[in-house]
Amino acid sequence: FCCAIFAAQFCAPCLTDPSSLCSRDNASPGTTTAWPSGLTIAASFDAGAALEWGTGMGKEFYAKGSNIQLGPGVCLARVPRNGRNFEYISGEDPYLGYQMVGPAVRGIQSQKVIANAKHYALNNQETNRGAVSENVDERTRFEMYYPPFRGAADNGVGSMMCSYNKVNGVWSCENPTTLALELKKWSGFDGFVMSDWGATHSASLAQGLDIEMPGAGYLNNKTLQMMLQRGDLSEADINDAALRILRQMYKVGVMDAPKGAWDVSKITANVTSAAAADSARRLAAASTVLLKNDGGVLPLKPTTKLAVIGLAADAAITHGGGSGSVVPSYIVKPLEGLKAAAPSASISYVSGA
Secondary structure, three states: OHHHHHHHHHOHHHHHOHHHHOOOOOOOOOOOOOOOOHHHHHOOOOHHHHHHHHHHHHHHHHHOOOOEEOOOEOOOOOOOOOOOHHHEOOOOOHHHHHHHHHHHHHHHHOOOOEEEEEEEOOOOOOOOOOOOEEOOOHHHHHHHHOHHHHHHHHOOOOEEEEOOOEEOOEEHHHOHHHHHHHHHHHOOOOOEEEEOOOOOOOOOOOOOOOEOOOOOOOOOHHHHHHHHHHOOOOHHHHHHHHHHHHHHHHHHOHHHOOOOOOOHHHHHOOOOOHHHHHHHHHHHHHOOOOOOOHHHOOOOOOOOEEEEEOHHHHOOOOOOOHHHOOOOOOOOOHHHHHHHHOOOOEEEEEOOO
C-alpha cells in the first residue's frame, strides 16, 4: 500500500538504524553546528533571528542528505522541570510561539527540507510520557496549546509529529478528535502526521496518522489489507495519507533536488563552517536579554576586577540531552571566554562546590 511504501522510502535511514541516523548525529561528532536551542531563539523575540536559525539548520540537514528535519519543537512550557522545554520555540506564551515558528519553518523549508512541528499535542512533560493523559478541554486546547502549531501550519509546514502521551484518555497518535478533526479538518493542515518513535498503538490512518516511525509494526501491508477487508479502513484513507506525503515532497522541493542529494552516506559529512558558527554565536547573543544596566556596568572596562563563581563557568553546558543534542566541533568555556574578551582584567575563579 502506498502509505507504507512511501514511509519506507521516505525515512529509509531511520528504519535501518534509528538510533544513529534519524533523531540525531552523535555518531559523527563535531560535523554539525550546535545552533542555539528553540527556547533560546524564543527569548530573542526576533522573527528575523528565527528565520536565520531555521535556514542555517535546514542547509545543514540538506547537506547531510536528509529530506526532513524533526523540528521545530513548539510545545508550551507548562511544567518547569520538563526535560524538553529547551527544545521549544514557544516559551510559555502561545502568541510568541505562533509568531516565532513561522519564520523558522520557512527557513528550514527554503533549503528543500521538510520541517516537522512537534510534539502534537499537549506534550508538556517527559516524566511518564508514555502513559500520562493530558486532560484539557476544547477551548483551552485552541487558545493555549494549538496556536504555535497553527502558526506552523499557516506558514506551510510540511509535517507534524504526534506525541507519546494520551489526550483526554486517547493516545495522541490515534486520537480522531485532535488529529483528524481539529488538526486536519478544522485547522486545514494539509501536510502529513508522523508518529514519535514508538508512539503508534494501532493502524490509525482513519484517525489522522499518516506515517508510523521508526518501523511498520501497525501500518504494514498485511494489517492494512485485513482492515480493508473488514471495512475498518477505506482506500480513501490510504490515498489521503499517500497524497499528504507526496504533496509536501513536491511543494518543498524534495523531488526537484539533483540526483544524489538524499544520499544516506552523507550523514558523516562535515557540514558546519566558520560562517555557521558565527551565525550561531550571534543568534545566541541576540537572545541574551539585559533587563537593566545599572550604572553602565556593561560593557566591562578593561581594568575591571571580576569574580567568577560556579562550576558551570569552567565546564560548559552546551546542549540538553536526547534528540535535541549536538556534539559541537569546539567549545569555549565561559571562564575561557571572559579571559579572552578581557585580557587586562583581574579575574578570580571559585568553583563554589
